[in-house]
Amino acid sequence: MRKLESAQLRNGLLQGATWIILASVVPAISPLAIREAVNELVTKDFTTAAWAIGLYVCAVELSRGATAAQTLNFGQLWRALRRSIANETYDHLLNLPSRFYLSHKTGETIQTVSEGLNGLRSVLGALTFGIAPAVLQGLSILVVLIVLERLDLLLLLLVFGISYGLLFRRGLESRVAIQRKAVEADAEAVGIVTDALIGQEISRLFGTSDLIGKKVDDVLAKGEKSWLAFFRSQHTNHQQLVFLFAATTGLYLLLVAYRVSTGALTTGDFVLAHAYILQIVSPIERLSFASRDLIQGIGNLTRLAELLDHEKEALSIDNRDLSLKDNHFTVQLEKVSFGYEPRRQVVHDLSFEIRPGETIAIVGLSGSGKSTIWRLICRLFDPHAGRILIGGIPSDQMDLTALRSAVAVVPQDCFLYNDTIANNILVASPLSSTIEVAEAGTLAGLEPLIARLPNGWDTKVGERGIRLSGGERQRVAIARAVLRRPRLFVFDEATSSLDSETEKAVEKSLSDVSAGASTLIIAHRLSSVCHADEILVLDHGRIIERGTHTSLLALGGRYCAMWSAQSSRRHE
Template sequence: MRHRASSTVPLPAPAGAARSDWHTIRTLLPYLWAYRWRVGLALALMVAAKASVVGVPVLLKGIVDSLSPGQSAALVVPVGLVLAYGALRLANTLFTELRELVFARVTENAVRTVALQVFGHLHSLSMRFHLERQTGGLTRDMERGTRAISSLVSFTIYSVLPTLVEIGLVVGYLALNYDLWFAGITVGALALYILFTVLVTEWRTHFRRTMNELDSKANSRAIDSLINYETVKYFGNEEFESRRYEETLRRYERARLRSQASLSALNVGQSAIIAVAVTLMVWRATAGVAEGRMTLGDLVLVNGFMIQLYAPLNFLGVLYREIKQGLTDLERMFGLLRANREVEDGTDAPALRVSHGPEVRFERVSFAYDSDRPILSEVDFTMRPGTITAVVGPSGAGKSTLARLLYRFYDVSGGRILVDGQDIRSVTQHSLRAAIGIVPQDTVLFNDTLGYNVAYGRPGASAAEIEDVCRSAQLHGFIARLPQGYETPVGERGLKLSGGEKQRVAIARMLLKDPAILVLDEATSALDTRNEQAIQGALRTAAAGRTTLVIAHRLSTVVDADRVLVLDHGRIAESGTHAALLEQDGVYARMWEAQAQQPEEPPALPDAEGASVPA
């Protein structure tokens, strides 16, 4: 019977006290409980399989006793026992395979559900979290965590529980049919084995944690270095990067060697306990046969039980270590789920109701990334519906921070931001961001095709719509000259494209999104003069009827703005039109004069790909 997993699986408990292994297991159980009928059927099949295994030595005892000298049983008795012996072995395999087939969906569903939940949660976290964490470490934690779920479920259902069931059946049979010494030796060896394994494995756990941390660190360093390949080459620091990577690998190697040494000690101790137990069992059985209390079949039975228990019991130690390591990996991934959402929607937050060109108001907004480093202080201005508001000022004045706050990547420290009279903290983040389109200063593209990156502005857009916005962004001519056209790969972070080409892709996908509010953060900073003039015209057309925030360094790009704000040290120093600010002869006028004295940009020449680059 198939049961669908619930779409609302409880999230782990908030961060606080250290999570125990049992707490981690309890966190995982709801994902399995969604398929409880499959779990129950798998457990029933597991018990049936182990009953078949335990029945094999019992039948073998009957066969041996039937063939012993002095026995007068008919020929059909051993033949029937032999046939039953073969049937039980086949039944064990059949029940085991059915169990794995029934339980496979449970395992895969749990892995998929947890992975999607962690992935979605990471996307819901604030920009601060992602700026403070290394992507390589995050992906490695997710990879190990999802792999740990599969390992834990597989080891528990396929190995640990079957072994414990088999041990229970064997001990019960020995206690009911033989001297209690046999059951006592089995139980005593098992208890000593488990105690020894637990104690040594707990001692070894910190080696695994250290290995995980160093593994993540090495992976993060490698990915960070490869992502910044150009920077490494610019400064000729290949050897420096190799030394940093090797340093982490050496530390990882030392931790791994210590872990291996402790593993060898554990294996020797476990083997010693098993060897002593097997010796005692065979000695008691041999003595029983010699004294006439037991038959040869009983000796074969006891020896068969110990052979059957030896392999899984010895493997039980390996499983326990793997489960402990899996719990460590899973705990680390669940730790990502416990990461606090710094920016979160309110309970029953409504969607933003926005007109085509809404009014946007920054009302006495203050903000600081860190409490000791304020960025904005009492910033107050209104972007009237359908107008263009430009913000200029020196680097570090807080211009780009305004865009991040409008997108609600962070919440304001003081004041509020209103869109058509609605505090953006009171509406859903998804509806807010759906109403805003941005052309960022630093455009980062997906490692996919040009067409995919443009279509990302509105997934599902038609080819005609994509081509239309590319024409508006002065990008279609460049794409048409490429052998693969819109299917041309752009490389990691778009490194196969020039800065100007990447910026035109960003403009095209913003146009495809067709938002009510535009944010242009140095939207033409990577373009030459000729292309900048063409793109500026396209942007003015796109901004018509929309409320637009332009963040600019080059003042020549904001002369047509309806209002220009001069931001200095987190405060609005001046405000007005371009002409009015020049007449004030203040900060803006001095910036204009300084930029006017800079040498003019040389004429643009076509590069090898047909794009325009400075001479």
Template sequence: MSTDADPDSTLLNEHREDVSRPIVRLFTEYGRDDLHWFVVGVLASTMARFLGLVPPIILGAAIDAIFNDSAAYTLPVIPNAWIPATETGQFWLSAALMGGTMALAAVMHFFRQSTLNLFSHRVKHEVRTSSYQAMQRLDMDFFNEMQTGQLMSILNNDTNRLELFLDNMTDSVIQLVVLVIGIGGVLLWINWQLALVTLFVIPLAALFTYWFMSIVEEMYADIRETVGDLNTRLENNLGGIEVIKSATTEEFEDERVRDASYEYFRRDWLALRMNFIYRPGLQILTSIAFVATFIVGGLWVISGPPGPFTGNLSIGNLVTFLLLTQQLVDPLAQMSEAVDRYEDAKASSSRIFALMSIPVSIRSAEGATDLGDVRGRVEYDDVDFSYGDEEPVLHDIDFEVEPGQTIGLVGPTGAGKTTILKLLLRLYDVDSGAVRVDGHDVREVTVESLRESIGYVSQDPFLFDGTVRENIVYGAFDATDEEVERATKRAEAHEFIERMPEGYDTRVGERGVMLSGGQRQRICIARTILNDPSILIFDEATSAVDTETEMLIQRSLDDLTEDRTTFIIAHRLSTVRKADEVLVVEDGRIVERGDHEALLEEDGLYANLWSVQAGEMDALDPEFIEQASERAAMGVRGED
């Protein structure tokens, strides 16, 4: 199988090793507020299990006293004065007690299921929302390394497995503990010698379970990772279905999904094979206990105590032993499922808590202040930057922007233009130097106030699945209809929205798939206008649209940027012709600066780029062509 997701697994595994007692944390950190429901569920479950032990005891007493007439009719806890003197009365008392305890047990089971399920669902809800909140605040480096499928697996699959564990495992453990203690106590009270024959299986089952758990723990951790890998592959393919169809690579993708699915199957099958040994093994042990009880007890009733055994054993006592032993067989045999769910939940909760424990470096510093009213003066002071431990991608970035100015950033793909402005948004922090807004280092103001003052329109406009209106008011949720319409008119979007089937209430589909690229871009611009930021960033805002749409978008940009500090990243140099200053970036450095006319006169990189877009290939510098060829051969990082 492909190991595409190995970096994701490594990142989680590094932090998973530091997660201790994950199951305990579920109860202490996320179940604390609802612990009363858990306690009620435990008490109800305990009561239901104990009530289930009553009918066999009553039946054994009835057989000996009423049907076999070999002993007096007595019941534990029931005073002799309450017991009828006649056999008929004793018969009806037995029937009433068995029926009553069964009905009460059913009521207790209702309370058990209701309260334990409520507890488990609330814990699942809290864990899912907490893990999402933690994930959403992680640094961009994390999202660059992690794949969406892995994150969806944690937020969805892993949290659902916690619910299964809390729903079923708790009751299974209670059932096992109560029945072992309760049945063991009753059997020892009736006949301690025969009880030893029945209960010898308990320590053997415990040892067998310990061996099983020591083997499968890592198997379940591997399974959870392969689920994330498979989700990643499926999510990527569904998102890229248009590319797959246009390239007729269905068979290639079939094979990649088959490989990912087979790896999940293989690891799941390894764990299942261990279960195929463990579950029958437990059943064999419990069956041996039942058969041994029947043989020894039967011989005892027929011909007296066998071998070293002493004393008497009635038919009623033997029936009680067999019925209670059978009750013990089922929970012991089901212990494998409880262990399964425990190990599965332990692996899932470890991944969840590992995600939550990943440190966040981009956060508001202690004592950070709000920016307040932003004028829009921006300064880059000798900035250097690298992604993690990689080679630096920005060197000595130094420039100043006065309020209301428009700055263009141009250069080859991968030169670092987008990265420069992501430092302004503080999606990353500089390695050295400083980025300032109105004289404030962006690391010394609150992240929220910084980003609220900046509007960002990317080259890949993102729309949420919902209506046009919902996407426009995103971030300005209390905007009026008049304000929305005013913003769309400024973004040259109102007319095409009005022509849509349901106007502003038309659904746009996932990622805005129902709209064209230009329509999505103009809705994003309208959203930015509505939020009214003091600083604007347009990252290739017209790169994916036709010439007419570019003209419309450019008109809206000219209107929007009139009195705001604006940064425009552009490959189409016509977008930055009117900029107050153009910064030409190459290999992470500013190599030229000036307005459009001045840069053309320099006859440098900018002039060559302009010649390419104007179709004047004969005017290109041969050195520029050679450098462009080298860049294309080397490839570039995803960040521009």
């Protein structure tokens, strides 16, 4: 709870405990005043009775005031606690390794976090307004009965409490597994809907709305079945508790009435007994409702806890300071192999080097493992075999933050936040000035676009940049990379959505900007890699050819065939 000060939490808990005690103990004592008033009225002593009634009214006011203060304290403490936990949770999610997101849907993850936070509120609310007050009030009543030497009534209430506890626990245990299945089904449904909304254009174009709707309905039906079983179990348990309470109430009042008729107790004692049996109702009802919230909250919290159990990336290793000097930023891959799944290797035994200021290009058919290489260099994934050295240091021994700050990637699928163009560029360097943002945009060819837009750099791009064209999104991503001024530029099909004229202009600008930095170009369009110092040709994750553009053409192999095929298409 990094953002919630321990003193604030401690003070909030102490205040809350004080209000809970007052709101629970005072009602247990206040019936004594009514008992005294009734006994005095029987003897026609109005003055004493009036004083007793006044004390009772004061006790009621104190109890209700404490309850109101308890509610206010809980609200204040909960909002601060929620903010702290939410920040910690989202920080945890943003620092989970990429492998986590290969097996978890975004929608399900968001639903798990949302329900987990709500679950925490349910648990705390059940403890604060249900269980703690009920237990305190019950104990206070037992203490009063002991002081008044009503041991027979005390024994009856103890038997009732034990019986209630056993029934309550049995119902509690039977609902835990049921509720977990229901919550999982709800999260799965949200995951399907989230995927559908992200790909809403595809859904409309291919007419898959009905299919998605059926998937959601099937999952919700499964969840509904679990929820109905949960509610039936809860109803059965509640009816058992109601019957137990009714039977206990009858026996309790009959016993008190008999003792009043024999003269062992006064009329005021009967009123006191009736008041206490009614007071027992409130804790029992609170426990019943609290049990429902507690079960649901624990189920949701369990899923959130499992999510937080996933280990984060180790951004810093032993506080090691990584020095990445320009003349030492050499990237070496030595016999690197990797697969997203154990049985399906994506790259095999790769070895090559990117020296400072050098441009290396990787080409090959789709699915040959080209994009995987830069993900390994940035340590979004670690190789299963071999190693990657940065400046002679194994990458798995380096500070991740320092490593990634030295690399700027322009991926083929350029993700933009639902924010302004300027803020999307500033992601790379939040402290950069407006002038620096404009300079980066100019180098990326964004000036004509900015000039046409009424709000210029402050134009909102929409969710995932939907208000911009594919080429415009790539220009924003290129400007983002330029602003970072890294040691290594990675362009993964970075100009694939640009027309030929714009592509040449952007490539010239990038060549100027990346002077002195290393560059890794991943491309399908071979005309964009002719100038590379070395070109690697990948096939099914293996390097089958390597050399300059001229030497590869002279070799007459795969690269030469790809060049001839693309040249033919350009002249058609």
